[in-house]
Amino acid sequence: MKDARPLATALADPISVLEFTPDDWTSLLTIARAERLDGSLAYRLADLPLPDVVARALEDARAQAAFDRTQALWEVEMAHRALSPAGIEPILLKGSAFAFAGLPAGLGRLIGDLDILVPRDRLDDAEAALIRAGFEWVKDNEYDQGYYRQWMHELPPLIHRDRETMIDVHHTILPLTARRTPDAAALIEASVEIAPGLRVLNAADMIVHAVTHLLADGDLAGGLRNLWDIDRLLRLFASTPGFWDELDERAALHEMRAPLGLALRLTNRLYATPVPPRLAGYDRMRDLLFVRRMLARDGWGRPIRPVNRLGFYIRSHWIRMPPVMLARHLWTKAKAK
DSSP: OOSSHHHHHHHHOGGGGTTOOHHHHHHHHHHHHHTTOHHHHHHHTTTSOOOHHHHHHHHHHHHHHHHHHHHHHHHHHHHHHHHGGGTOOOEEEHHHHHHHHTOGGGTTOOOOSEEEEOOGGGHHHHHHHHHHTTEEESOOSHHHHHHHHHHOSBOOOEEETTTOOEEEEESSSSOTTSSSOOOHHHHHHTOEEEETTEEEOOHHHHHHHHHHHHHSSSSOTTHHHHHHHHHHHHHHHTTSTTHHHHHHHHHHHTTOHHHHHHHHHHHHHHHOOOOOHHHHOOOHHHHHHHHHHHTOBOTTSOBOOHHHHHHHHHHHHHTTSOHHHHHHHHHHHHHHO
């Protein structure tokens, strides 16, 4: 396999794997592990007749995904116990939200840190409550602490001293230095209670956040997995009357209309997701650059296309902060090493 396209095709159309050779299977599973999509792939292929060795590998992937889900739900419960005495109702984000809400996007998804959103004026209370519950700072040097608190969209990462699990406490969904400014208050106001004391973003905002995480807050590492989240969410919510209009309105509110259009085009290109052309727009050359980056793994799961990846790495910093601030930040970090 020259790149990761067969993985995207297998997720979108599981029947495509039925003619695979042993070498094809080796490459597919290796790429899926590298992209942290092996659990999702395992569930997509669960009902197909597969070679025994492949079936066993995918069963292991499903078991790991189930373990991750159980651990993620336990961390949600621990965060709830820590924050509820302070009257804080955390809004679950990303994988933990998908798992807790029982959404198709959570099926087989490997879940890392617990990500939550709280009002900015409750950050100090949330921080104090989590520290009392056994969390400690991952980054405790003065520069990083100051940088996160002044410019980032979250507190410095916290890790539990016994469970060694991490939690990221957000107060918005993009760094304060970013060119786009999502409306954090609107995200919180429109959130939905999923259980007593726990909330998730509403359907449109959940997709806008997934788009933000994919296109406006990084170098597209893990892009196939993030785009798969968007595909699963779109297919689930698209049948709701008025959904596409609401999605357009919420994307405009959060200054994410152009990234939403790009995400819709990419998920249509790679996962054949049905999307309305009026929202997706058209930009063939730009789309090809993004597709090349998202598929940049060889049959051994190794990164390829270094120039393309470097361009997106530079882009990730460029869109996160103004040039002078970026230069000062990179210089300070380089001196610290």
